[in-house]
Amino acid sequence: MSDFDLVVTGRVVLADRVIEDGFIAVRDGTVERVGSGTPPATRERHDFGGAYVMPGAIDSQVHSRSQAGQEDFVWSTRSAAAGGVTTVVDMPYDAGFLVCTGDRIKRKALEAGEQARVDFALYGTIAPEDGPKEIDGMVEAGACGFKFSTFNTDSKRFPRIAPQTLYACFEQIARHGLIAGIHNENDEMVRAAIAEVERSGIRDYRAHGLSRPPVTETLAMAEVYELGAQSGCSTHVVHCSVGRGYELCNGYRQQGYDATVEACIHYLVLDEENDVRRLVGKAKINPPIRPRKEVEALWHHLAAGHVTVVSTDHVSWSEDRKSDPDMLKNSSGAPGLEVLYSLLLKGLTERGLPITWAARLLATNPARLFRIGHRKGAIELGRDADITVMAHDPRIYDPAASGHNYVKWSPYTGMELPFRPVATFVRGMCVYDGTDVLAAPGFGTFIRPGGGG
Numbered sequence: 001m002s003d004f005d006l007v008v009t010g011r012v013v014l015a016d017r018v019i020e021d022g023f024i025a026v027r028d029g030t031v032e033r034v035g036s037g038t039p040p041a042t043r044e045r046h047d048f049g050g051a052y053v054m055p056g057a058i059d060s061q062v063h064s065r066s067q068a069g070q071e072d073f074v075w076s077t078r079s080a081a082a083g084g085v086t087t088v089v090d091m092p093y094d095a096g097f098l099v100c101t102g103d104r105i106k107r108k109a110l111e112a113g114e115q116a117r118v119d120f121a122l123y124g125t126i127a128p129e130d131g132p133k134e135i136d137g138m139v140e141a142g143a144c145g146f147k148f149s150t151f152n153t154d155s156k157r158f159p160r161i162a163p164q165t166l167y168a169c170f171e172q173i174a175r176h177g178l179i180a181g182i183h184n185e186n187d188e189m190v191r192a193a194i195a196e197v198e199r200s201g202i203r204d205y206r207a208h209g210l211s212r213p214p215v216t217e218t219l220a221m222a223e224v225y226e227l228g229a230q231s232g233c234s235t236h237v238v239h240c241s242v243g244r245g246y247e248l249c250n251g252y253r254q255q256g257y258d259a260t261v262e263a264c265i266h267y268l269v270l271d272e273e274n275d276v277r278r279l280v281g282k283a284k285i286n287p288p289i290r291p292r293k294e295v296e297a298l299w300h301h302l303a304a305g306h307v308t309v310v311s312t313d314h315v316s317w318s319e320d321r322k323s324d325p326d327m328l329k330n331s332s333g334a335p336g337l338e339v340l341y342s343l344l345l346k347g348l349t350e351r352g353l354p355i356t357w358a359a360r361l362l363a364t365n366p367a368r369l370f371r372i373g374h375r376k377g378a379i380e381l382g383r384d385a386d387i388t389v390m391a392h393d394p395r396i397y398d399p400a401a402s403g404h405n406y407v408k409w410s411p412y413t414g415m416e417l418p419f420r421p422v423a424t425f426v427r428g429m430c431v432y433d434g435t436d437v438l439a440a441p442g443f444g445t446f447i448r449p450g451g452g453g
Helices: 072-083 102-115 135-141 163-176 187-200 206-211 214-231 243-254 265-269 272-283 292-303 337-350 356-369
Strands: 004-013 018-027 030-036 042-055 057-062 085-090 119-124 145-149 179-183 234-237 259-264 309-311 387-396 416-426 429-432
Touching: 004 030, 004 356, 004 387, 004 416, 018 042, 042 356, 042 416, 057 072, 057 259, 057 309, 057 337, 057 356, 072 085, 072 102, 072 337, 072 416, 072 429, 085 337, 085 387, 085 416, 102 119, 102 135, 119 135, 135 163, 145 163, 163 179, 163 214, 163 234, 179 214, 187 206, 187 214, 206 272, 214 234, 214 243, 214 259, 234 243, 243 259, 243 292, 259 265, 259 292, 265 292, 265 309, 265 337, 272 292, 309 337, 309 356, 337 356, 337 387, 337 416
Parallel strands: 004 042, 057 085, 085 119, 119 145, 145 179, 179 234, 234 259, 259 309
Antiparallel strands: 004 018, 018 030, 042 387, 387 416, 416 429
16 A cells, blocks of 8 residues: 655755755645655656655735626636746726625625635725725634725725825734734825826837836835835835845844845846837736846846745736836736746846745745645645755747637746746645646635645
């Protein structure tokens, strides 16, 4: 009789080291042994030679339902499986359905559970007029954190929350030990900058960056980190495109506050003068993609340990909403789930940074951030056997080629990616075999907070 249900072998990557000639032994969907040398007996074995066997990624920022009738979880989690993402953390700003009560968390969890091919966690938010009154109900329903915006993208779908309301919400969230995640743009300054751009007549690729200069981002960050410091709430900025923002976060951390910050993969890969100029609306993202000097500044901060997590801010807008020659008329956001792991490994290896940093930024740290480390985020005894195998197999990226993406466009089209996922396991089940997504809709489960990891 075999000892285990599954054994995976290869170069096992942990957050602090690489185990050469390593193995992971799995029973009942959880990791039971990690070691090197001769693997134990098992019913099912997958040998990956010199490929990296890594913890499955937790994408900290996914928008599966921003456009009605578009992607939804059946497709976002298909892209995730094909990209080595084993858990998606979905944002609460669904088209026509602000996820702002416990009942709405429960409804979304039920509907997502019928579609998802990988596991998922859910952010909650508030309607501005409600203040903190619905927070306890959302915590009880399983929210992994709360998302707020300092900019009014849409009064119904994506509203601005005033600082006094933020403070009251932060105090309530702090009682539960969860995070407040913030979209960081100062509303008044952005609106003034947009008006100035409109007066100037500039409508090409430059318009978006001019309409949201770096100070609009860092001013919002300073405000929310101070609200977090005064309220005792763990405060997380969900995307930062400029080096100064990471300095602000690190300063609050050095003062002893639980301040964290997220670098979306597009800020580490794309730049304004080359990529936004070429892609125009397909590279419109809030906050904007910045000049190359800021990209390099972000990599400096990543190397210094100032980046908490890396995510996609994935959203699959239909192509007609990303193709207007008037830059400001395009929707903001881009898909990225299928290439998150590949793009980060490319950047790390090109800069000579340790491969273990991918395990930390895509798995260990996100699990801790969302208080799901009791199950997720590491190849360790007792954790879910969420495993991504990344092989060195250089390819030119074509989002239409795999069939795993709802839209056929991507800002990363045509990039050479040295590494690609050749297998993805969720709770010990192979959900992607390097070509096909094997998990059916409904395989994914709702992950609730339960431990710090």
